[in-house]
Amino acid sequence: MVYLSPTNREARFWLKGCPRDNGDLYFDRDMYGPFVSCLQCGYYLTDNQMRVLMSLGTLREQPHAYSPQENGNRN
Ligand SMILES: [Zn+2]
Numbered sequence: 001m002v003y004l005s006p007t008n009r010e011a012r013f014w015l016k017g018c019p020r021d022n023g024d025l026y027f028d029r030d031m032y033g034p035f036v037s038c039l040q041c042g043y044y045l046t047d048n049q050m051r052v053l054m055s056l057g058t059l060r061e062q063p064h065a066y067s068p069q070e071n072g073n074r075n
Contacts, residue, residue, distance in 0.1 A: 018043055019059050 014025040014036075023040030036045040036053060045053065053059055
């Protein structure tokens with residue numbers, strides 16, 4: 001049983017986060033558990049990709065250039 005929950009904030013969407021076609025990913029869960037899928041191509045992330053996405057906020061390799069957190073919604 002894998003239990004995943006977005007860290008830090010309630011991330012539900014990752015725009016242009018799909019590793020296949022740069023589509024928009026969304027987080028949801030069904031009877032099988034949580035999953036992340038692409039709105040455009042229907043690609044389902046693997047458990048491992050989900051973990052990376054949840055912890056880093058992106059699937060792309062980040063050479064520690066700058067933090068991608070542009071919409072700072074902290075209160
Ligand atoms: Zn896609």
